[in-house]
Amino acid sequence: MYRLSEEESLIRKTVRDFATRELAPLVAEAERTGCFPREHILPRMAALGLFSVCVPPELGGVGGTTLMLCIIGEEVARIAGGFAIGVMASVVSPSALVKLSGGRVAAPVLASLLEGMVMPAMAFTEPGAGSDLVAIRTKVTRTEHGLVLDGAKAFISNGPTADVYLVAAVRAEAMEASREERAKGLGVYVVPRGLDGFSIGKPLEKLGMRSSETGELHFDGVLLPPGPGLGAAKTEGDKKSGMRAMMDLLDYNRLYIAALSIGIAQAAFEASLEYVKQRRAFDKPIGHHQATGFKVARMAMKLDAARALVQRACELYDGGGRCAREVAEAKLYASEAAVEITSDAVQIHGAYGYTEEFAVERYFRDAKVGTIWEGTSEIQQQIICRELGLYD
Ligand SMILES: Cc1cc2nc3c(=O)[nH]c(=O)nc-3n(C[C@H](O)[C@H](O)[C@H](O)COP(=O)(O)OP(=O)(O)OC[C@H]3O[C@@H](n4cnc5c(N)ncnc54)[C@H](O)[C@@H]3O)c2cc1C
Incomplete structure (x- = not known):
């Protein structure tokens, strides 16, 4: 058993009640159709403040512990594993973005995540590289117009339907360097759906987790938005190497x-x-x-x-x-x-x-x-x- 604080116990009870009452009735249909019913889940979880956990109050969150995020995941998975993976990016990415950007994540981006208005996905794996993150081939090139993304991602949860993607890529100049240098050149880029050159594959048919959609992403010369908007949160080897982040x-x-x-x-x-x-x-x-x-x-x-x-x-x-x-x-x-x-x-x-x-x-x-x-x-x-x- 966990040793829970009062707040952690309250989160457990809140999510258990919510999941039993509101998520359980959605499972059979979602498993049958292979569709994650985001419109029924994300706004309701956001209204309970579940996407604000671990985000500092000064940035609009409610603070809290990593164990609270785990409790949310556990209680949703107790009803449906697919739902727990469908909500994972919404639960984890607001605080992850705050960490990755050193608190400099754009306020509108964070607000839309906390409100459950946009669905995120986390895209690291590629057709040719999963366990070995340093071997990824998706690259980001600095051009006179801004940062340009090229490459492909595979097996991405929420990939087919997300609104915004946290994409791991290597800086172009580190691409052919030693593993150590490539590791330093790794970063995470926030990529909104719908940009020119960004295409999305069909959902995969899977052994399990059928109430969550999984798919491929393709980036062909995608110009990322400039400035502190959605393109702002990234890690590039300054204090920490990209790999460490x-x-x-x-x-x-x-x-x-x-x-x-x-x-x-x-x-x-x-x-x-x-x-x-x-x-x-x-x-x-x-x-x-x-x-x-x-x-x-x-x-x-x-x-x-x-x-x-x-x-x-x-x-x-x-x-x-x-x-x-x-x-x-x-x-x-x-x-x-x-x-x-x-x-x-x-x-x-x-x-x-x-x-x-x-x-x-x-x-x-x-x-x-x-x-x-x-x-x-x-x-x-x-x-x-x-x-x-x-x-x-
Ligand atoms: C349903 C589903 C959803 C997913 N969602 C996401 C997502 O949202 N975002 C995302 O980025 N990824 C996602 N993934 C991808 C997942 O994280 C990768 O599949 C995983 O990291 C393994 O990579 P791989 O499949 O390329 O296996 P590989 O790296 O090709 O490994 C194949 C086998 O070799 C073994 N192996 C490799 N290297 C070593 C080593 N050094 N020592 C010993 N054994 C080794 C592995 O353990 C494995 O058994 C998802 C996958 C699935 C199935």
Whole structure:
């Protein structure tokens, strides 16, 4: 269990009530059509102040802790993993933009995000580079007219329908340099939908997370808006190298993703706990058969352990200390635990668990991507090895 402050407990209750009342009725249709119902979700979450968390009050936010962002992700994912990924950029990017821009993000941009008026997407992965961010080929060139973006992104959540994109790119002059120099040349550029030369691919059909749209983006000589408007927030290697700023952002995102995995696993656990009490075999509830009861016991243990790891990493992150290892441990453990828990949930439900009549099949499909996105399980282990000094 988390040790929650009064404000964190209040956020949990607010989001749980909201998600149960307003999001649960939308899930079946969204999963069937593959469409994230943004118009029903974003303005309502914004009205609850959920996009203002971790944004400083002087910039129009409500402040708060990274754990609060995780609680929002977890509670939405408990209802639908796809919805939790659909809202992720809206929940995370306002405070991420404030961090990346050193507080210089344009007020109208921030206000439209906090009000849920625009839907953001975070675009780092490319057809040829996912785990290896330094290998991305999307480049930004300084011209007499302004910054021009060329390249392509793949597997972008909200890609097909977002209004504004946080796009990772390398400065053109660093493109052919050493890895170290390329890393310094990495940055994030805010790109509005609809610019000349910016085209968007169709939504992909996926194993899970079907109530969230995922797709490709193409940039062909896209002239970014000048000045402090949407083009303003970017990181270029001044105090921090671009790569370090990106890593900070990835840590932030990974904590949300760890919590999202916990939310899916929590739903599978609750369904299993209920089912083992009701379903009978050999004249007793199946929970009385040790092999089944023990699965539920281990689910509870893994959920508690995952939450403890997330809370520790959030506290370290907010404290400003080095926490790459703790974040990686939280993301690795929570996402793998979710795969195990949702798989056990299907097993516990027997044949029913394999049908669409019971939500556990969806939880099982949705959990898998947790070990792939935002840094695969292998990459998390590589980070832990590095932080343990194995590569020194
Ligand atoms: C549904 C979905 C939504 C997504 N949403 C977004 C999004 O919104 N924004 C975004 O930017 N990206 C998004 N992604 C992309 C995701 O973050 C990447 O898929 C992920 O980072 C892995 O990159 P890759 O797929 O290119 O795998 P690769 O990097 O090609 O890796 C393939 C395999 O090789 C392994 N591997 C690679 N390097 C190493 C190494 N050094 N050591 C050990 N093993 C290694 C990996 O662990 C993996 O198993 C999404 C993906 C999915 C499936």
